[in-house]
Each structure stands twice: as structure tokens, then as C-alpha cells.
Amino acid sequence: MVTIYQNYISKTLKIHQRLMSSSTQVIFRENLSAPAYQPGFVEKDKYHKWEHNGLFEAQNGSKKPIFSMVLPPPNVTGKLHLGHALACTVQDVIARRKRSLGHNVLWLPGTDHAGIATQGVVERYLQSTQKTTRHLLGQEKFIKEVLKWKDKHGNTICDQLRSLGCSLDWSRQSFTMDSRHTNAVNTAFIELFKKGLIYRRKALVNWCTNLNSTISDIEIENVQIKGPTDVMLPGYQKPVKFGLIFSFAYKVMDSDEEIVVATTMPETMLGDTAVAVHPNDERYNSLIGRQVFHPFRKTPMPVIGDEFVDMKFGTGAVKITPAHSKIDFEIGQAHQLPVYQVINEDGNMVHCDHLFLLKNRYECRELILKTLKDIGLLRDIKPHEMTLPKCSRTGDVIYCLPKEQWFVMCSELNKRAVEVLKNGDLKVAPDKFTKTWLQWAEDDRDWCISRQLWWGHQVPAFKCSVDDSHVVWIACTDMNTAKLEASKFLRTMPAEIKAVRDTDVLDTWFSSGIYPFAAMGWPENLDKDYKLYYPLSLMATAHDILGFWVHRMVILGLELTGSLPFKDVFLHGIICDSKGAKMSKSRGNVIDPVDVINGISLEKLREKTEDMNKQGVLSANEMKKAIAYHKANFSGTKGIPECGVDALRFTLLSQDVKSHFVNFDVYQCNANKLFCNKIWQSVKYTQISFDKLRNTKDEITLNDLTYFDKWILSKLAYMVEKVNNSMDNYDFHLAAKALRTLIYSEFCDVYLEATKSGFESDNVKTGYAHAHTLSAVLNTSLRSLCPFMIYLTHELIPKIPAFENNIIHNFNDLHKTCLDNPMTEDFISWRDESLEKQSERLLKTLNLVRELKGLYGISNKIKPSIAIDTTDETLAKDLELNRAVVLNLTRCSVLNLGEAPKRNYVQAPLDKTTKIGVEILGDDFNNTILSARSKLEKKIKKLEQSLAKLEEKFSNSHYLTTVPQWTQIMDREQLSNKKEELDNLRKMLSN
Known part of the structure; x- marks a missing residue:
């Protein structure tokens, strides 16, 4: 049977006729100066030169195909963490590959003002360094402190992104609080308000007392409590015990009967307005429609029947507190129950019996339990597994309260979000997240977009009234405009109208939701970047913000620009430690990628962690956990070994980033640094081997290739095809595996060793055949590796010895640089599966x-x-x-x-x-x-x-x-x- 290789010979005979009858000139390159791979030496000054030469800048006049992305903007006051490193490496590999395929790539960088995160960091910093709070400073002085912090730390993460090698177009850098973006945010709000899609109403919100603001669901960390647990909370001198469930009785009026209910928050019973049971529960259905007596309000409450009640849980009877539970609020609306707010924004009790009035909710809890016991209504206290909702920014326990807020009406917007996915206009990869998308898009709940913060985009709306009556809200940024518009509704002269701008700020997710088009120039500058690069080619981000960010970009993009902001979405996993635990400050297992890149001793890790506590970045408890984690995981190596950028990037992409979670192991990263050294040594070996040919010259043809030359070329062809297919499907781990197998296991461990006897023999043709093969395989494999290991490949590819004409290719090797992606069709003819199977038995032997x-x-x-x-x-x-x-x-x-x-x-x-x-x-x-x-x-x-x-x-x-x-x-x-x-x-x- 004729092999693929023999077919190739016959098909390309004419192409190589000239090469088969002439000698080829050896091109010697600069030798490697260092005896081994040193990340610091290889990475030094390269990025600065790339940026200075505009290597990553998109070209507006280019006729190349367009590929555009935006970097999900990291917090302006943040520092690079492994989650950023994973996300940025994924996007950078995509951007670099697109450039290598001839695209005009815009990958736009930016930073997010990150209202809650930034305000929280600066507050902790002020508390730690100046022993003061924002309330003592006042809003104006506090905002100045935030701006000072931003000026000092704002570029840190951008510099770290540069060190990671991210090929971003820094000439177009954006910030979500700059004047251009602020104008876009105001325009978006006003347009949506005028369309009737933004409105104001009183509703239940997630409330953080420490921040004194509403927060979104994504800022809540649900902590599992297995049983009675003491928890220290900000602002409290002693721990609060959670993990208990309390049962107490409500007496049925005009009867000796009682209904026992259970709760983990007994203080909320002051706001109870009903007791609910399942309509089919034989124990209670005779009580439905009757009333129970509230012991502190001294008023009756109805017993209602509702199918939401789980008959098997607890006593089968549930207290209903519409003011402080979202589920209870919905039940209350269905049954037309009153809403009694009994906990205020400071976490104190209000609108209640004087015995509890203005007491802190946890003090009140103890007092209520004592009082219930004294009056004979407390029935039981048991250990209870529960989920404790905590603010991820402050550590405070979140509770619900009713408050006037701004909302985006999502029902119609969501229908379009469903439609674009179902008709194929929008594609979400991996497919498994389609269900998550539909869950978000088919949810009719409206989106609360206001926050009670001091740092952020102030809501562009004025409360207009005459004598504090007949109130109307006007969306605009100018007081005179507000009065003029309000006069049309209030039927009075503008001068008689009192207009006060809302002090709330907008949810950061709102300003981020318009980011893809605002960063491109919307709404004013639509002729340049917006026209050329919008909609984006791809949105790549972590799957945990699919609903909070990606979905909202789609609904706002469709409504405000009339088109999808992007047609393809790629979602990657969340970074975890080597044991699979999600990295977080509360666990203490966060690893700074800079420490992985540069290496750090255990002692320096401790000093750094303690300094982060002093700066207010870590709480005392988070600091202790971090130090314990470092000691448990890095004592063996006395810290984190220096790995370099390339090993870090390759390690991150060696895992399946499509998985929900992506584990990171420092020791695997160090092993990949050794892989870098293996590559370094293979280039040194090639240089030495070529040097043996310096004083010889011989004519060789394709027929002079040896058994192992043909074998490694077949393996090379397989690797190029596998890498290209895997990269197209975002299966970076498969591409990384194919690269490592070819370079490490097949090229370095087998082929290089197989060439030693050939270079040492008297047969010059064999040496030349090996040299041609070495040069071609190294050049091709390192170009395939280039998007993963950017610094090492840019250092080594120009130093691979070459030939004026390499017989392995039908193109000139000298023209192939780091930016040229090896194409499958250029190598597929070298694939010889029968030879591979044959050689497999030889190698097993x-x-x-x-x-x-x-x-x-x-x-x-x-x-x-x-x-x-x-x-x-x-x-x-x-x-x-x-x-x-x-x-x-x-x-x-x-x-x-x-x-x-x-x-x-x-x-x-x-x-x-x-x-x-x-x-x-x-x-x-x-x-x-x-x-x-x-x-x-x-x-x-x-x-x-x-x-x-x-x-x-x-x-x-x-x-x-x-x-x-x-x-x-x-x-x-x-x-x-x-x-x-x-x-x-x-x-x-x-x-």
C-alpha cells in the first residue's frame, strides 16, 4: 500500500526539483547566551518594545478581516489575581491567534470604577491608617480620598496585565468613570427612562448595614453553617451565634389552640403579618381563615393557605414577614397582606413595641427570646443547618428591607434575549450554559439599579415638587432642564418648582452593561471605532457573571443600539486552588500571580499578607487564614518558586477552561518552567548540531530523510492539526497537551536523542537531513506554542538556525516569524499514520x-x-x-x-x-x-x-x-x- 508520505513525494516532485539538485546555504543565528532558561532574563523589556512599536494597536485603515473584543474591565483599585490571569490569558491566546491568522485585532482594555469594591477598600484603608470613617469625613472629602487612592493605585492592575503579556491596545484604554463613559451612562439612563423602561418604586432589596447600601446577588457570599457557630460581624464587640432554629407559638384567637412556627431570625416576628399553612395539611386546614394573636403588637393576624408551604418541614406552619423576606413579600402581595418594616437601614428595630425600639437587631433577638419565654410562648431552640448570606465586601450579614429604588423593567427586554438565542443570532459556548441563559432571560423580575453609595455614577434624575407635594421624577443631568420638564406635569412655572437630584448612584453592572458600545464611542462618536469594531466579534468572560453582566449587555445593547453587542459568547471556569476549593480571601487560599511569576519566600509571603491587613485589603481573620494556607501548602519549597509568565500561562491553559472550575497547582506550574528549560536546551542542541556542519557542504534531497526524521515530521503534522482544531473550539487544554507531547515527549526525549548518532557519523547527508528537520520542527512547534508562551518563543524563534531553503517546506523558513500561525494544510502531507504505528512498536521495545x-x-x-x-x-x-x-x-x-x-x-x-x-x-x-x-x-x-x-x-x-x-x-x-x-x-x- 502506498503511504501518505509516498503520495506526498509524487505530488511535490516538481516543487522540490530545484532543491533536489542544489545545495542549501546554512543560516547561523545568534547563540543563546544563558546556559539555562531564566524567566527574568527572557521577559525583560520585551513587552515595553512591543507596546512602543504599536504591535497590539488595531489599524483603522486596514483591509484585513476584523476581530474585536473588550477586556472585562477589572477594578481600578484592584490587583491582579489568578482569576484575572486566567481570563486574560484565555483572551490573549485568542487575540494572538487571530493576529497570526491575518486579522486586524482590537482587544480593548479598560478599568471599572467598581463602586462597592472601591468604596469598601478605601473605607478599610482610612480605618486602618487614619482611624476614621467616610461618615466622619463627609461625602466631599471621602470622594477626594477615593480619587487619591485611584491616582496612586489605579494603574497597578494595568501594569500587571502588561507583565502577564496581554496584547491589549492601550492607545484606546477606557475607564468607566471618565467623562466619555459617564456621558454614555447618563444617556442610557435617560433614554430608557423616556421609553418607560426605568421606573422608581418601593420594593425589597438586599441590604448591607456596613455599606449602608443595597447590593446585588453576586455580592452576596452564601456561607453554609452546619450548627451553632459564633460569627464576628463588623461593628460588633462580641460574636453572634448562628446555626439555631427557634420555635414559638401564636395563639389562635377565640380558642385554646396554638400554631407553632420556627425561624432562624426571631427578631423579624415583630413584622409578621400572617401565618401560612398548606391548604391540604389536615393539621391546619380547619384554621385557614381564622386569626392568631400577635403578642407584641396586640393585634390579630390571619392564617392563610398557600401551596408554597412545605408540610414536611418543621411544624408545617410558616410565619410571614413581607418586609424582610423576598419570598414572604411575594406571598404577602398575593394575599394582600400589610408590610410592616421593623428593621431600619442601621440594623436597628423600628415601628415596634417600646421594649425593643431602636435596639440592635441581634440585641433585640436575645430580648425577644427572653420575653417569649417569660410569657410562655417559646417552645424550642435547636441546632440547625442554614445558609448565612454575607456581604462579600464587608462580611456583614445581609437582610431584606423595603426601600424606594430605581428599576429596569426587564420583561420585554428579556423576551428579545430569549429570541436571539433560540433563533441562533446569539451563540453561547459551552452549550451547557444555554440553560443558565434562559433562566436569566425568562425571569420576569425587574432589575434594581440604584445603590446608596458615595462613589459611582450619580443617578441622573431629579425629584421635582411644589411644596413637597405632587412629586414627579425627571431624568436629566441639569436642574433647569428638570424644572422645565417638571412644569409640564405639575402645571406651574419652573421657578416655583423645587428640584433635588437623587443622591443614589447607579449599580456598577448598569454602567458595565453598556461598556461594549460606550467604549467604542457611543452615543456621540459613531464614525470611528464604533462603526468599524462594533458589534464585537466575541465576548469572553467567566461563567459566574453570565446573568449579571453578559445578559445585561445583550438586553441593553439590543435596546440602545438596535443590535447585539456581540454574536458569540465564550464562558470559562472559575479559578480554584490545587484541591479544587474556589479561591477567595475568606478561605485564605488566594494566590497572587505576580508571586508565581517572580517567586516569593515564605517569610516575604507573611510580610506581604500582614501589610495587606494594614492597608485594609484583608481583615484580621482573612490574614490569619492566608498565613495558615501558605504555611500548609508552601513550606516544602519554603515559599513559591519563580516560574515566570510563560509557565504560568501554559499551566492555566493546561486545564479545561470550559469546566465550571479550573484548578491551579503551583507545583505543576514549576514543572512547566522545567518544560521551558527543555525547549531552551533543545535550541542550544540545535545550534551546536548546526555548528558541526559549519565546515561541510552537501547536497541532500527529501529521499535523504531518515526513519526518525519522517517520524517526527508526521508527529509534527498531527500536532499542528490538533492545535489548530483545538484552538478553533477553545479547547486550549487539548492544544497544550498536543504541544507538550510533541515538544517534550517526542521531539526532546526521542528525536533529539535519535539524531546524536547521525551528527556523530561520517555520513554528512544524515547530519544535514537531521539539521533540516530540527530547524523545521522547532520553528513550527514554537510558532504553534507562541500564543501560550509569548516571551520564550519570541526569544528563541529568531535564534533557531535555518537554511536559505529548507527541504521540509515549500516555503522559505526565514519569512516565518512568531506572528505566523502554522497552517494545517502546509503540514498534512507529512502525516504518515502507518509509519507512526510502526514506530510505536519500535519505541515500546x-x-x-x-x-x-x-x-x-x-x-x-x-x-x-x-x-x-x-x-x-x-x-x-x-x-x-x-x-x-x-x-x-x-x-x-x-x-x-x-x-x-x-x-x-x-x-x-x-x-x-x-x-x-x-x-x-x-x-x-x-x-x-x-x-x-x-x-x-x-x-x-x-x-x-x-x-x-x-x-x-x-x-x-x-x-x-x-x-x-x-x-x-x-x-x-x-x-x-x-x-x-x-x-x-x-x-x-x-x-
């Missing part, structure tokens, strides 16, 4: 020889004879053809094809057709055998135990339903490898 040598303690300095007895004619032919390479790869002296001598040889079967024998040198043959068998038996036993643990995992339903899919895939791969290894060891033991 050599691996078994090495395993036998290792088992019997034969050093590589001692070169024994080997005997290979096989009935496989192809294998025998390959062994004979590559005799010198076989001996070099196995570190042996003599290869005998045939049965091994009976004395002083140990043997093991490769399979039914082939048996390998290795000579045992020395006089102590029997003891060597016994020692090896003992070692082998121990190894087999250990492997069997390891296999049993792995197999037990896959029989556990909890593992199958909770462990991330990518982790399961890796475990299955490990299971398969261990089974194969065990099988081989048992074969060795049987001989």
Missing part, C-alpha cells in the same frame, strides 16, 4: 529495554548487550535500520536480533511476537535477580493499592456527581495508564 535496565539497577554508564527475539518482520527491519539509534536511546553497546543467551540475561515479553533480553554484567547474577523480583513485587503491590483507590472513586456516586468532569477525565486517564503499567510489570515478573 526501547522503553521495555529501559524498564528492564531500571528494574535490575543497570546504570546508563554501564552499557550491556541486548537481544531482541521477534517474529515481527517489520519490527526486525526497523531495529536493523536504526541500530545506532536503538543503542543510543537505550544506552546499550550491542544489539543482537534473535534469542537471548541463556546465561546472564534477564528477559521480558513485549507481546506474543517479541521478547527482550538484557545482559546482566557482573558476578552476582542470582542476587541481582532476587533483589529485582523483590522490588518488582513491592511495586506491583503498591500499584494494585493505588488502582483499587482509583476504581473505588468511580464506584462512588458522590464522586461521579460532584467532581468536575475534567478531573474525572484525568482520573480515568490515570486509571488506564496504571492498568497498562501493572500489566507490563506482571509480564516482567512472570519471566
Whole structure:
């Protein structure tokens, strides 16, 4: 059968005719100065030169195809964390690949004013350094402090993004509080208000007392409490106990009966307006429609029937507090119940019995329990598993209260968001997040967009009235305009109208929701970037903000610009530590990528963590947890070893970023630094090998390529195809695996070793064939690797020795740079699957020889004879053809094809057709055998135990339903490898 390689020869004979009859000139390049890979040396000054030369700037006059993205804007006062590193690396790889394919790429950077996060950081800083609060300073002075903080720290994260190698177009950098974006935010609000899509009403909101503001669901961290737990809260001198459920009775009026209800928040009973039971609950259905007596308000409350009640939970009866529970609020509206607010914005009790009035809610809790006990209504207190909603910014416990707020009416907007997905105009990848999208888009709840903060976009709306009556709200930014517009509704002269601008600010997600088009020039400058780059080609971000940000960009983009802001969405996972725990300050397991890049000692880690506490970034509790985490995880290496940017990027993308969670292991990152060094050494080896040809010249053709030249070229063709396909599908981990397998396992570990005998032989043609192959494989593989390892490849590709015309390609190697992506069609003709299968048996044979040598303690300095007895004619032919390479790869002296001598040889079967024998040198043959068998038996036993643990995992339903899919895939791969290894060891033991 004619092979793919032979087909290629016949098809390209004319193309290579000139090359086959002429010599080629060797192009020597600058030698590598350092003996080993040093990240600091390789990365130095490169990014500055790239930015200075405008390498990442989009070209408005270019006729190339357009590709545009925006960087999800990080907090202006933030610092780079591994979540940013993952997100930015994913986007950077996409942007660099698009450039290498000839696109005009705009990847636009920006920072977010991040209202809650920034205000919280600055407040903690002021408390820590000046022992003051924003309330003591006042709003004007506090805003000045925020601006000072921004000026000092605002560029930190941008500089860190540069250090990570992010190829952003900094000439177009944006900020969500600059004048252009502020104008866009105001315009968006006013337009939506005029369309009737923004309105103001009183509703239940998530309230943080410490911030004195509403917060969105994403700013809530739901902490699981397993039982009675003391929790320190900001502003409290003693801990508050959670994890208890309290049962008390409401007396049925005109009866001796009572209904017992249970709650984890007994203080809210002051605002109860009903008791609900299931209509089908036989215990209570006779009470539906009757009334119970509230012991403190001294008023009756109805017993209502509602199917939301779980008959099996607790007593089957539920207290209803519409003012402080979103579920209860909805039930209250359905049953027309009154709303009694009993906790105010400061967390104190209001509108209640004087016994509890103005007491803090937790003080009130203790007093209510005591009073209920005294009057004989407290029935029980039990341990209870519960979810405690805490503000992720302050650590305070969140509660609900009714408050006038601004809302976006989402019902009609959401219908369009559903439609664009279902008709294929919008594509969300991976597909599994389509369901999440629809859950958000099919939710009719309106979006609360106002916040009671001091830092942010002030709501562009004025409360207009005459004598504080007949109030009308006008959306605009100018008081005179507000009065003029209000006069049309209030039927009076503008001068008689009192207009006060709302002091609230807009939700950061609102200003971020218009970011894709506002950053491109909307609404005023539509002729330049907006016209060329909007809508965006892609939105890439973490899946946890699909609803909070991506969905809102779509609904606002459709409404305000008339088009989707982007047609493709790619969602990646959330960064976790090596044990799979989500990284957060509360867990103490956050790893600074800068520390991974530069390395840091355990002592310096501690000093840095303590300083973050002094600066107000970490609380005392968060600091303790972080120090404990560092000690537990990095004591073995006395800190975090220096890994460099390239190893960090490659490690992040070696995991399946499409998974819900992406684990990061510092030690894997350090291993990838060693991979970088392996690449460095392979270029040094190539330079040395080319140097051996300096004084020789020979004419070679494609026919002079050796067995292993053809093999590595076939493997190269497979890698290029695999990488291109994987990158197109955002399967970066598969691309990374293909690159590592080719470069590390096949090129460095096998092919380079296979060329040594060729360069040392007297056959100059063989040396030249290896040189052409080395140059082509290195150049191509490093160009494929370039989007992952940007600094190393830019350092090494120009230093790979080359030829004026390389016989491997039908193009000139000298014209191929880091920015040229290897195309599948340029290499596919080199793919020879029959040769790969053939060589696989040869390499397995050599691996078994090495395993036998290792088992019997034969050093590589001692070169024994080997005997290979096989009935496989192809294998025998390959062994004979590559005799010198076989001996070099196995570190042996003599290869005998045939049965091994009976004395002083140990043997093991490769399979039914082939048996390998290795000579045992020395006089102590029997003891060597016994020692090896003992070692082998121990190894087999250990492997069997390891296999049993792995197999037990896959029989556990909890593992199958909770462990991330990518982790399961890796475990299955490990299971398969261990089974194969065990099988081989048992074969060795049987001989």
C-alpha cells in the first residue's frame, strides 16, 4: 500500500526539483547566551518594545478581516489575581491567534470604577491608617480620598496585565468613570427612562448595614453553617451565634389552640403579618381563615393557605414577614397582606413595641427570646443547618428591607434575549450554559439599579415638587432642564418648582452593561471605532457573571443600539486552588500571580499578607487564614518558586477552561518552567548540531530523510492539526497537551536523542537531513506554542538556525516569524499514520529495554548487550535500520536480533511476537535477580493499592456527581495508564 508520505513525494516532485539538485546555504543565528532558561532574563523589556512599536494597536485603515473584543474591565483599585490571569490569558491566546491568522485585532482594555469594591477598600484603608470613617469625613472629602487612592493605585492592575503579556491596545484604554463613559451612562439612563423602561418604586432589596447600601446577588457570599457557630460581624464587640432554629407559638384567637412556627431570625416576628399553612395539611386546614394573636403588637393576624408551604418541614406552619423576606413579600402581595418594616437601614428595630425600639437587631433577638419565654410562648431552640448570606465586601450579614429604588423593567427586554438565542443570532459556548441563559432571560423580575453609595455614577434624575407635594421624577443631568420638564406635569412655572437630584448612584453592572458600545464611542462618536469594531466579534468572560453582566449587555445593547453587542459568547471556569476549593480571601487560599511569576519566600509571603491587613485589603481573620494556607501548602519549597509568565500561562491553559472550575497547582506550574528549560536546551542542541556542519557542504534531497526524521515530521503534522482544531473550539487544554507531547515527549526525549548518532557519523547527508528537520520542527512547534508562551518563543524563534531553503517546506523558513500561525494544510502531507504505528512498536521495545535496565539497577554508564527475539518482520527491519539509534536511546553497546543467551540475561515479553533480553554484567547474577523480583513485587503491590483507590472513586456516586468532569477525565486517564503499567510489570515478573 502506498503511504501518505509516498503520495506526498509524487505530488511535490516538481516543487522540490530545484532543491533536489542544489545545495542549501546554512543560516547561523545568534547563540543563546544563558546556559539555562531564566524567566527574568527572557521577559525583560520585551513587552515595553512591543507596546512602543504599536504591535497590539488595531489599524483603522486596514483591509484585513476584523476581530474585536473588550477586556472585562477589572477594578481600578484592584490587583491582579489568578482569576484575572486566567481570563486574560484565555483572551490573549485568542487575540494572538487571530493576529497570526491575518486579522486586524482590537482587544480593548479598560478599568471599572467598581463602586462597592472601591468604596469598601478605601473605607478599610482610612480605618486602618487614619482611624476614621467616610461618615466622619463627609461625602466631599471621602470622594477626594477615593480619587487619591485611584491616582496612586489605579494603574497597578494595568501594569500587571502588561507583565502577564496581554496584547491589549492601550492607545484606546477606557475607564468607566471618565467623562466619555459617564456621558454614555447618563444617556442610557435617560433614554430608557423616556421609553418607560426605568421606573422608581418601593420594593425589597438586599441590604448591607456596613455599606449602608443595597447590593446585588453576586455580592452576596452564601456561607453554609452546619450548627451553632459564633460569627464576628463588623461593628460588633462580641460574636453572634448562628446555626439555631427557634420555635414559638401564636395563639389562635377565640380558642385554646396554638400554631407553632420556627425561624432562624426571631427578631423579624415583630413584622409578621400572617401565618401560612398548606391548604391540604389536615393539621391546619380547619384554621385557614381564622386569626392568631400577635403578642407584641396586640393585634390579630390571619392564617392563610398557600401551596408554597412545605408540610414536611418543621411544624408545617410558616410565619410571614413581607418586609424582610423576598419570598414572604411575594406571598404577602398575593394575599394582600400589610408590610410592616421593623428593621431600619442601621440594623436597628423600628415601628415596634417600646421594649425593643431602636435596639440592635441581634440585641433585640436575645430580648425577644427572653420575653417569649417569660410569657410562655417559646417552645424550642435547636441546632440547625442554614445558609448565612454575607456581604462579600464587608462580611456583614445581609437582610431584606423595603426601600424606594430605581428599576429596569426587564420583561420585554428579556423576551428579545430569549429570541436571539433560540433563533441562533446569539451563540453561547459551552452549550451547557444555554440553560443558565434562559433562566436569566425568562425571569420576569425587574432589575434594581440604584445603590446608596458615595462613589459611582450619580443617578441622573431629579425629584421635582411644589411644596413637597405632587412629586414627579425627571431624568436629566441639569436642574433647569428638570424644572422645565417638571412644569409640564405639575402645571406651574419652573421657578416655583423645587428640584433635588437623587443622591443614589447607579449599580456598577448598569454602567458595565453598556461598556461594549460606550467604549467604542457611543452615543456621540459613531464614525470611528464604533462603526468599524462594533458589534464585537466575541465576548469572553467567566461563567459566574453570565446573568449579571453578559445578559445585561445583550438586553441593553439590543435596546440602545438596535443590535447585539456581540454574536458569540465564550464562558470559562472559575479559578480554584490545587484541591479544587474556589479561591477567595475568606478561605485564605488566594494566590497572587505576580508571586508565581517572580517567586516569593515564605517569610516575604507573611510580610506581604500582614501589610495587606494594614492597608485594609484583608481583615484580621482573612490574614490569619492566608498565613495558615501558605504555611500548609508552601513550606516544602519554603515559599513559591519563580516560574515566570510563560509557565504560568501554559499551566492555566493546561486545564479545561470550559469546566465550571479550573484548578491551579503551583507545583505543576514549576514543572512547566522545567518544560521551558527543555525547549531552551533543545535550541542550544540545535545550534551546536548546526555548528558541526559549519565546515561541510552537501547536497541532500527529501529521499535523504531518515526513519526518525519522517517520524517526527508526521508527529509534527498531527500536532499542528490538533492545535489548530483545538484552538478553533477553545479547547486550549487539548492544544497544550498536543504541544507538550510533541515538544517534550517526542521531539526532546526521542528525536533529539535519535539524531546524536547521525551528527556523530561520517555520513554528512544524515547530519544535514537531521539539521533540516530540527530547524523545521522547532520553528513550527514554537510558532504553534507562541500564543501560550509569548516571551520564550519570541526569544528563541529568531535564534533557531535555518537554511536559505529548507527541504521540509515549500516555503522559505526565514519569512516565518512568531506572528505566523502554522497552517494545517502546509503540514498534512507529512502525516504518515502507518509509519507512526510502526514506530510505536519500535519505541515500546526501547522503553521495555529501559524498564528492564531500571528494574535490575543497570546504570546508563554501564552499557550491556541486548537481544531482541521477534517474529515481527517489520519490527526486525526497523531495529536493523536504526541500530545506532536503538543503542543510543537505550544506552546499550550491542544489539543482537534473535534469542537471548541463556546465561546472564534477564528477559521480558513485549507481546506474543517479541521478547527482550538484557545482559546482566557482573558476578552476582542470582542476587541481582532476587533483589529485582523483590522490588518488582513491592511495586506491583503498591500499584494494585493505588488502582483499587482509583476504581473505588468511580464506584462512588458522590464522586461521579460532584467532581468536575475534567478531573474525572484525568482520573480515568490515570486509571488506564496504571492498568497498562501493572500489566507490563506482571509480564516482567512472570519471566
